[in-house]
Amino acid sequence: MLLRIAWFILTLVALGPALAQEDQTVRVGVLRFGTVAWEIDTIRHEGLARRRAINLVPVEFASNEAAKVALQAGAVDMIVTDWPWVVRQRSEGAAFSFIPYSKAVGTLMIPRDSNIRNLADLKGRRIGVAGGPLDKSWLLLRAYARKELGVDLAEEAEPVFGAPPLLNEELARGRIDAVLTYWHYAARLEAAGAKSFLTVADIIRRLGIDGDVPMLGYAFREDWARRESAALQEFVAASREAKTLLADSRDAWVRLAPHIGTDDPAVLTALQAGFRAGTPEHWGEAERKASADLYAILVNIGGEKLVGKAKTLDPMTFWPSVSY
Template sequence: MNISRRALCGAAVLAATDLLSFHVLATPSAPKIRVGILKFGTVNWELDTIKHHKFDLANGIDVEIVYFAGEDASNVAMLAGDLDIIVSDWLWVSRQRSQGADLTLAPYSTAVGAIMVKDDASIRAIPDLAGKKIGVTGGSLDKSWLLIQGLARRDHKMDLTRESEIVFGAPPLLSEKAVSGELDAVLNFWHFCARLEANGFRRLVGADDAAKALGASGPVSALGYVFHDKWANENPNVTMGFLQASGAAKKLLAQSDAEWQRLAPIVRAEGRELEVLRDRYRQGIPDRPIAEEEKDAAKLYAILAELGGEKLVGGAPQMAPGTFWALKT
């Protein structure tokens, strides 16, 4: 039979299990799950929480973290079968499925980037970006950038790529240029935005604002845990064990400020900056039925396919069926 996506979301992502009731159940033969992540990515925070509190062992698995220097390397290793799980977005998963791969995804985080400006900047709305110098992380096909462009075109008849000066670059470099005043505004990844927010910047418009304005009924996970359909459906207990461990870590991070203090050296933040990162992370914890996220992702996919064309989505104008995982037993 099929276990519904709603049941999956409730069991794994929300992780309603009382944290204090966890007991280590693993044996020396607990299945090992190889999870590939970027060395300094935010996923480290959750995986460190899983390992520190032995949430993996409590759910009958043993998580092995494999570090990579870049996303391309982890993607290649995933496609080659050298990893069990990575973190990526549903656009990439859908494109791989449309080309014959059996990758699928379970929601990880709805946290997305935003255009940030200094607190005292005269920029108050999208039209104020005309003639301004905007730094953009992720390249011209970054989905946050495309969604904000789509919103600007629809609501303000404004082409940001023509009416503003766009500078592409690496996240830390663009943040530095924004702080120094070399940029009037910057669109960065969510955690860089949070650091800016704690240091004299404010959000002008977020990719989440654009997504809702363009038709999404609620937050859509920007990233998910990605794995092969075949592997997950042949190992349902292992897969669910990982998702339940993830849910337990998310619950702890949602409730415990002390846990964030423990993570401070890994997060590389303290004081106000750590607090804003904590709060933005918590806002990004998925809390909707997975079927609703899938429906909204399909809407956004169609918009992104129109804006980004074949360079973004290949030859598939619609999101591939099965992009979001449904357990089959």
Template sequence: MYLHYGFLHVWRWLLAGFSLPGLLFVGLWSLPLAAETLPALRLSVLQYGTAHWELDYIQREGLDRQQGFALELHPVANLPASRLALTSKTVDGAVADLLWVQSRYEAGAALLYVPFSSRIGEVVVAPDSSISRIADLAGKRIGVAGGPDSKGWILLQRVAAGQGLDLAASSEIQYAAPPLLSEALRRGRLDAVVTYWHFAARLQAEGSARTLMPLSDLLVELSLADQLPVLGYVFRDDWGRQNRELVDRFAAALRQAKQALTNNPDAWASVRALMRARDDRTFAALQSGFVAGTPPALDDERIASLQQLLLLTGTAPERVMPSSLFYREHP
């Protein structure tokens, strides 16, 4: 009873003593609740996609809140689910391939394109393969990830054609999902595979493949700027124009994350679980591959190269995305 009375007495004394300084204390104590009112940015992300690595880092390190917004991630199992989330407006943005963004523009659904990665993919062969150049691919069994419209495959054919080689006609082409192509290469059922960079990195780390060429090298062969961001974070253009400050804040957080992951190896400790690296060698290959894909900021020349890339992959000149849809960072 006395304890109860004493508690009430102290509580009344505290309440009575709440002048302006006391109220300020209460206000400061409630700041974490106020932080919940930060504008939210909802992004769809593949659960095991490479973009998830840097987005997870942004959340873990609070880079979003430092920049004045709250990043909400909506993990999905596959690319169609991510695209559906974007087009249905379940999320504000998603990661997308440049060619898909172009196709949406042609369909009347313009998207703002914020650079993510310049990694197109790689052409890999068995470690003991005699294939050493593009010309050696003639007559070989080639696996292609992403189907006949894969930009890496289109670019490879372009460069080969410049050397007088019709790869599609002279070789046996098989289209399949990357894991199936990786297994076929391991078993010797394919001579070369055109695949995504992180699948190539895993194959090389386990000793099942070596790189014939990074597909990004093909850009130089075609007189385009190197390290073009062929993957981007995309937002509906009307939404992006209405929320430009939020997009700018997101871009600033991205820049911070990329700098940390590039310059501080310890920053990868929290990301490793998402990478599904079975050993240190695979982890190192994925880490270095991701960092190598960090693209420079876009300027007039690089945007023109992206538009030229769209032309090379079959877009009609009058239907190419305008430069206004490519995000430029503030100086």
């Protein structure tokens, strides 16, 4: 009996830290049908967070703006957004920081039978743009056209701003000539027969940026990251493990089909390929430097409407203790 009691006490002592860590809740804001929801669902389904003593709680929002408001109000601990937003928030006194989520931002898609052959052919065309005039992919395409052709596509073409599903439909009906959209909507177009003309990753390289730049990432408050530093590191590990699983496993995508909204094998294949291509392989000083160089281009083309007072990239935009 005494041996059993002693064994029980030793077990509690051994498990004590782990049991305490189970209270480290991480609330992540997600859009119901967004790619972040797929990653978070995979982490939870595979037990990757639980294994690391994290209580990972997804909180659904109807829009990116609603998620940003929730982060600012402290209703969630993390959301996925782009780092230029983090830079602007920091310039306005809000101490947010960022770790990479994806380097897949967008793609310029054209119909399979399109006669668009080069960048100059975009002049005079109706180009759908997912988002608004300050969409980062649109700004980068404008910067690229300015560099290569000496023209501003905002003036030489006819941008049509709108929601990605609507723009996909407009392209299918021939009402626009091309669409610059988020990668997962581009994957659906590709599965339906459209083709990629130019990716944002290509644009970034052709603008002279040397190195991969993950534009999207998990944003959070600095004080939260300091307080929950162990949970943050464990979350990063779980996220990277989930990305590896999603890159390699077809079954993982079949399981996610109800969340994605389709079980079409061609769409799932395209989505998996796009997700794999967007997974950051390295994150260190080289990528931080490339991001700073890219930010200078965004400042030049987007101006104060995009960046506010932040003319240069604050180094603390990127959380210093996360590298790989």
